[in-house]
Amino acid sequence: MNSLDVKAKINDIIDKASDNNQTLREVIPSSIDGSIKIYIYSNKDKIAKGLIEVLSKDSVKEKISHSASKMVENTLGKFAMMFLSSELIGKK
Numbered sequence: 349m350n351s352l353d354v355k356a357k358i359n360d361i362i363d364k365a366s367d368n369n370q371t372l373r374e375v376i377p378s379s380i381d382g383s384i385k386i387y388i389y390s391n392k393d394k395i396a397k398g399l400i401e402v403l404s405k406d407s408v409k410e411k412i413s414h415s416a417s418k419m420v421e422n423t424l425g426k427f428a429m430m431f432l433s434s435e436l437i438g439k440k
Contacts, residue, residue, distance in 0.1 A: 354387075 365375040376384070388395065402408055 361372065361375050364370075365372050368375075403412075
């Protein structure tokens with residue numbers, strides 16, 4: 349099984365879970381669970397580097413900042429947002 353096959357299988361599992369409102373734990377066969385954990389552990393440096401690259405993109409930073417601001421606004425209310433800037437929340 350090559351990396352394209354693995355990616356296709358993972359996408360199928362994710363699609364199946366989202367279609368049925370299931371968690372990944374409910375959808376992933378136990379026989380694959382161990383293999384996934386080993387793969388992640390073996391490639392943790394590559395995965396971390398990829399995540400850092402994705403999170404460094406301006407569009408992703410803006411989405412995270414916007415989501416964090418909305419979360420704080422929903423939790424603390426609009427009054428608290430007068431004292432906190434969305435840029436500050438996004439940076440934290």
